[in-house]
Amino acid sequence: MTTWWDVRDANRPLAFTSNPLARPVTEAHDEAWVRAQLEAPGARFLPLRRLEALVAGEDPVLAWQDGSALRGMAEGAFPVFLGTLEGVPHFAVAVNDLETGEASRFVDARTLAAQLPATEVGILGQARALVDWHARHQFCAQCGAPTEHIEGGARRRCTRCDARHYPRVDPSVIMLVEHEGRLLLARRATAPGNRRSCLAGFLEPGESIEEAVAREVFEEAGVVVRDVRYVTSQPWPFPSQLMIGCRATAVTDAVTVDGIEIASAEWFDRAEVRAAVEGRSAVLDIPGSIAIAYHLIRGWAYETP
Amino acid sequence: MTTWWDVRDANRPLAFTSNPLARPVTEAHDEAWVRAQLEAPGARFLPLRRLEALVAGEDPVLAWQDGSALRGMAEGAFPVFLGTLEGVPHFAVAVNDLETGEASRFVDARTLAAQLPATEVGILGQARALVDWHARHQFCAQCGAPTEHIEGGARRRCTRCDARHYPRVDPSVIMLVEHEGRLLLARRATAPGNRRSCLAGFLEPGESIEEAVAREVFEEAGVVVRDVRYVTSQPWPFPSQLMIGCRATAVTDAVTVDGIEIASAEWFDRAEVRAAVEGRSAVLDIPGSIAIAYHLIRGWAYETP
Numbered sequence: 001m002t003t004w005w006d007v008r009d010a011n012r013p014l015a016f017t018s019n020p021l022a023r024p025v026t027e028a029h030d031e032a033w034v035r036a037q038l039e040a041p042g043a044r045f046l047p048l049r050r051l052e053a054l055v056a057g058e059d060p061v062l063a064w065q066d067g068s069a070l071r072g073m074a075e076g077a078f079p080v081f082l083g084t085l086e087g088v089p090h091f092a093v094a095v096n097d098l099e100t101g102e103a104s105r106f107v108d109a110r111t112l113a114a115q116l117p118a119t120e121v122g123i124l125g126q127a128r129a130l131v132d133w134h135a136r137h138q139f140c141a142q143c144g145a146p147t148e149h150i151e152g153g154a155r156r157r158c159t160r161c162d163a164r165h166y167p168r169v170d171p172s173v174i175m176l177v178e179h180e181g182r183l184l185l186a187r188r189a190t191a192p193g194n195r196r197s198c199l200a201g202f203l204e205p206g207e208s209i210e211e212a213v214a215r216e217v218f219e220e221a222g223v224v225v226r227d228v229r230y231v232t233s234q235p236w237p238f239p240s241q242l243m244i245g246c247r248a249t250a251v252t253d254a255v256t257v258d259g260i261e262i263a264s265a266e267w268f269d270r271a272e273v274r275a276a277v278e279g280r281s282a283v284l285d286i287p288g289s290i291a292i293a294y295h296l297i298r299g300w301a302y303e304t305p
Numbered sequence: 306m307t308t309w310w311d312v313r314d315a316n317r318p319l320a321f322t323s324n325p326l327a328r329p330v331t332e333a334h335d336e337a338w339v340r341a342q343l344e345a346p347g348a349r350f351l352p353l354r355r356l357e358a359l360v361a362g363e364d365p366v367l368a369w370q371d372g373s374a375l376r377g378m379a380e381g382a383f384p385v386f387l388g389t390l391e392g393v394p395h396f397a398v399a400v401n402d403l404e405t406g407e408a409s410r411f412v413d414a415r416t417l418a419a420q421l422p423a424t425e426v427g428i429l430g431q432a433r434a435l436v437d438w439h440a441r442h443q444f445c446a447q448c449g450a451p452t453e454h455i456e457g458g459a460r461r462r463c464t465r466c467d468a469r470h471y472p473r474v475d476p477s478v479i480m481l482v483e484h485e486g487r488l489l490l491a492r493r494a495t496a497p498g499n500r501r502s503c504l505a506g507f508l509e510p511g512e513s514i515e516e517a518v519a520r521e522v523f524e525e526a527g528v529v530v531r532d533v534r535y536v537t538s539q540p541w542p543f544p545s546q547l548m549i550g551c552r553a554t555a556v557t558d559a560v561t562v563d564g565i566e567i568a569s570a571e572w573f574d575r576a577e578v579r580a581a582v583e584g585r586s587a588v589l590d591i592p593g594s595i596a597i598a599y600h601l602i603r604g605w606a607y608e609t610p
Contacts, residue, residue: 126511
């Protein structure tokens with residue numbers, strides 16, 4: 001059997017993976033070391049304005065700046081240490097505004113994910129998730145006092161009760177559900193036109209990945225599944241999901257949707273799904289290639305059972 | 306090839322999975338419906354005192370109480386809705402103390418995980434994770450104001466800025482690392498005696514499961530891996546991890562540990578690992594069967610390549 005992995009589009013790695021930066025483990029927890037990196041020759045800073053990243057060029061690349069980027073730093077912001085590449089430290093910094101060259105501009109991460117080189121998309125995902133987390137975690141959930149960033153932004157510490165807070169990553173399951181050669185795709189109530197995708201949802205406390213898949217499919221489509229199998233995963237920085245891609249076999253094909261969150265869920269055969277992947281379907285429009293859903297659906301469309 | 310799944314110990318499902326409670330999706334977001342469940346005939350309440358659960362009996366079972374359990378409720382606590390079983394609503398409630406029958410007592414969840422029926426361990430994991438999350442998230446991380454529980458405790462809402470806060474689940478990777486028929490097991494600096502286990506660590510923002518596995522193995526043991534494969538997963542309510550079990554192949558067998566967090570990491574052959582699983586090793590002691598590590602290691606020990 002040809003599997004998902006054999007037919008993946010190797011020229012399009014999952015967006016937001018492929019981050020080449022390394023964090024020196026011991027050093028990254030050392031405040032003095034991280035501070036010294038700010039002054040290191042060649043240190044690079046990626047400005048984000050309202051979570052949009054600065055890019056330059058017609059085929060855009062991240063517009064890394066030198067320390068002068070810190071002059072535009074937003075109130076309460078600080079340079080978040082991302083890691084090093086060949087010894088060169090890289091930081092992300094939230095800015096209010098910045099004098100930039102003519103050719104540079106701020107662009108949102110979804111748009112950039114389809115345009116930047118894969119390694120830069122990886123860095124961008126990490127930068128966006130961390131900068132956003134700091135902005136939304138200025139206070140201690142335990143006691144309400146202000147928190148401060150420590151260790152270059154790897155965590156925060158409460159200034160009153162000393163509790164440590166770690167960046168949040170929210171695991172979510174997203175799944176191919178198949179039944180006798182057909183694939184279940186759902187239309188969210190808020191989705192445009194013929195856009196349909198895999199069922200998906202957040203994993204809840206107290207459940208395994210396999211249990212979360214079964215629960216979500218039953219909740220959203222009324223379908224009972226067996227044989228849940230993991231396929232692949234993707235970080236998704238909107239704001240901080242870990243997308244866990246799975247597949248499962250439906251026991252029956254009767255579908256019941258709530259009509260509120262999910263407007264409809266229907267079964268599509270391989271010919272219909274291939275037409276959608278190839279952009280020649282009049283009835284089915286699937287997510288773009290930055291989403292894990294695209295890769296799951298595309299893999300299913302071309303695999304040979 | 307016989308795989309991990311074929312040789313799993315089916316009599317010992319992974320602890321904290323197997324929760325039989327269901328949450329009616331639409332109703333569980335309806336405040337009036339959840340409040341009505343508190344009064345429902347037969348509603349069951351699981352008291353937790355300092356996160357220890359009330360149990361009864363020599364072969365213990367959870368000591369579900371009727372609404373009178375609410376009289377012992379701790380300050381700031383409330384009944385957290387867990388779900389229904391055959392229509393009967395189940396809640397967990399943090400108590401300061403409680404008049405209990407002679408035979409009942411409060412016991413910690415790690416001990417109970419090896420003693421309760423599997424379905425009750427599943428409920429206990431959900432209850433512990435949620436009760437603990439509420440206790441540690443009384444304030445808004447965004448603005449510092451007090452938060453209040455809504456929807457039976459499925460989320461919290463800021464009383465000032467109206468931000469919604471969701472229970473946290475922290476994905477962590479734990480992995481079998483093998484090299485030419487031998488398994489890499491590490492001794493944590495804090496571990497007792499010969500206790501060794503799989504390498505493990507939290508997934509960070511901006512990385513996939515596969516990338517997290519490779520990073521952690523390199524950070525903790527200096528070993529480069531290829532072919533990362535997912536095996537299985539387990540919720541781990543201490544306080545709220547999702548353990549993502551994987552395996553990977555080491556490119557070389559040279560090991561370098563930091564000597565701080567990890568005291569040592571060594572390679573063990575199948576005969577040695579089997580002896581440890583069977584409790585007859587003088588040099589190797591592995592985690593107990595409530596941990597996913599036990600199942601990963603046991604599966605590897607008995608699989609036939």
